[in-house]
Amino acid sequence: MLDNYLPILIFILVGILVGVGPLVLGYLLGPRRPDSEKDSPYECGFAAFESARLKFDVRYYLVAILFIIFDLEIAFLFPWAVALGELGLFAFWAMVVFLGILVVGFIYEWKKGALEWE
């Protein structure tokens, strides 16, 4: 059983290598002529105003929180979905209750305007 996961581990390592290889090649083959103007952050030709560590909109944070809730929900749904065929109607109603609670929360967010982007 666990044997099946060895190729996956190796594949991930090869995947990283495919990322590293071109970077090393590019580093070796490309020129290096550092220049204070070239190495400064791009800002349409102007010298950069203030720091790039900007304050960003709190709504991104909100989206991240909502994502965690829903993604957990998906994690709960996965085993249920696989076993549903054998478990039958009881499992269906159990999930309806569970999803019902989530949907109530979802409607609350919606009404509160957490999903609005101006």
Place this chain on the structure above:
Amino acid sequence: MIELWNALPVLIQILLKITAIILPLLGLVAYYTYAERKVIGYMQVRIGPNRVGWRGLLQPIADAVKLLMKEIVIPTKADKTLFLLAPMIAIAPALAVWAVFPFDEGLVLADINAGLLYVLALSSLGVYGIIIAGWASNSKYALLGAMRSAAQMVAYEIAMGFALVGVLVAAGSLNLGDIVAAQEGNLLTWFWLPLLPLFGVYLISGVAETNRAPFDVAEGESEIVAGFHVEYSGMAFAVFFLAEYANMVLISALTALLFLGGWLSPLPAAWTEGSWLLSDGFHWLLAKTFFFMFLFLWLRATFPRYRYDQIMRLGWKVFIPITIVWILVVALAVVYRLPPWWSA
């Protein structure tokens, strides 16, 4: 030959198999960029690249060599470690997903039971590459692009996850090979029909997930130049580019596998007796994948860019309700063994 193969150490065998997957894949990705320029060219009544090689066929190779010879600029203000780590984090999951991808009946590198879970887990990692690239660049455009991109990918990942749950309910297995086997029959027994809303949601979310037009506000050339990879040049940029196109190929192939029966032939088995071309096989998977890959280009040539609030509205307020309702519909159909799909 078989004896020689068996005599090789397991590690070498695995590495050879991986090479046999990755090399054609990278070739496909390279020529996908060429196809994109050609297809969009013709759609806009131009001819596209036609100078390098016969009809421009060597263009991707010329591009690769050019990028290889370019300087990799590392901005002085950037966080160097993270800046160089980001492209690797972007490409590794895009390639590693193929480890569990079945190309034909039994033709799979790692036949694991948690196949779809692995696919979902790895495709979620792609967002880290973008966020890290945006933050490490220490540039305003890069940060803005990364924030937008992350929020968008995260929103559509939920819709995508729910669509996958629908597939799981329908197939009753996480193993990708079993999911295809569950669609056995003909064109009408494939999951696209009973899961039609989920099929649509998955496909559109896939376009949004890869930050492709019309959902490409993260790049938005005309307003935030290129988004998260403004500061990247040369091969560092090329690796991001490869990752984006590898992800497009992956989404196309997964859609073909999960909703259009993978390598299954659209005709019932009784009609295709003795014909190699018409019966099940890898060529069907390839044809279906190419169709969706073409669709990506077609969409880009056809639709103007969505506004960001429209994208978020579509993801949260349209797709998530649709998928939740349809999961319950499919669950009921499975519980009550609705024919013709779940009569057994």
